[in-house]
Amino acid sequence: MAPVFDKKNVLVIYVLGGPGAGKGTQCSKLVDEYGFCHLSAGDLLRAEQQREGSSYGELIRTYIREGNIVPMEVTIKLLENAMDAALKENRSGAGWSAGKGRFLIDGFPRKMDQAVKFDEEVCTASLVLFYQTTEEVMLKRLMKRGESSGRDDDNVESIKKRFVTYKETTMPVINYYAEHGKVAEIDSTVSVEEVYENTQKVVAKILAAQEASS
Ligand code: C5P
Ligand code: MG
Numbered sequence: 001m002a003p004v005f006d007k008k009n010v011l012v013i014y015v016l017g018g019p020g021a022g023k024g025t026q027c028s029k030l031v032d033e034y035g036f037c038h039l040s041a042g043d044l045l046r047a048e049q050q051r052e053g054s055s056y057g058e059l060i061r062t063y064i065r066e067g068n069i070v071p072m073e074v075t076i077k078l079l080e081n082a083m084d085a086a087l088k089e090n091r092s093g094a095g096w097s098a099g100k101g102r103f104l105i106d107g108f109p110r111k112m113d114q115a116v117k118f119d120e121e122v123c124t125a126s127l128v129l130f131y132q133t134t135e136e137v138m139l140k141r142l143m144k145r146g147e148s149s150g151r152d153d154d155n156v157e158s159i160k161k162r163f164v165t166y167k168e169t170t171m172p173v174i175n176y177y178a179e180h181g182k183v184a185e186i187d188s189t190v191s192v193e194e195v196y197e198n199t200q201k202v203v204a205k206i207l208a209a210q211e212a213s214s
Helices: 023-034 041-050 057-065 072-088 112-122 135-149 156-179 192-213
Strands: 010-017 037-040 101-106 127-132 183-187
Touching (some): 010 156, 010 192, 023 037, 023 101, 023 127, 023 192, 037 041, 037 072, 041 101, 072 101, 072 112, 112 156, 127 156, 135 156, 156 183, 183 192
């Protein structure tokens, strides 16, 4: 069965990197400049956790606190629904017209099963932006963020668990896409502006390629 969305019409860029690497920050800059629809898997899960009547609230809360990966069916469905809704909004701007759009999928896929299923059944990603820095830097950023984020998992205990999950479960996903030549690795130790300059270069290229093929 073909994916729900054809990559000729719908551009998907996965945004990966450890917790606190700067994924969300870079995504919001890309949204401003290129009109992407930004879907953060973590944000969608937190919203579902809060939603009244959700049958997944407790499950999501536990997985997030423990830094574990929520069963993929839940996350993939949330992403697919959000993509569908964005495509039905009839957005205007570069990359958007009937049935066409461009998406940054942030913090996904975090596990091999999600990667395979989403690419095969929802939409095949064109690129992986991979933000890379040290655990020391990420820990510092997350602790700072924790002062105001209100997130259950921005505390040392959860952060340590998230680092383990990242290394054991998400790195294999990044390596898999690297083998397929889809990964652009960007050092995110430097300033937000410098990271963004390097991000722009990669994204501008992929958008040009998309334009040329559509
Ligand atoms: O990306 P973010 O840091 O917001 O993700 C927070 C948590 O949400 C993760 O630590 C994990 O528990 C859950 N998550 C998930 N699957 C994803 C993305 C996030 O289970 N693809
Ligand atoms: Mg984030």
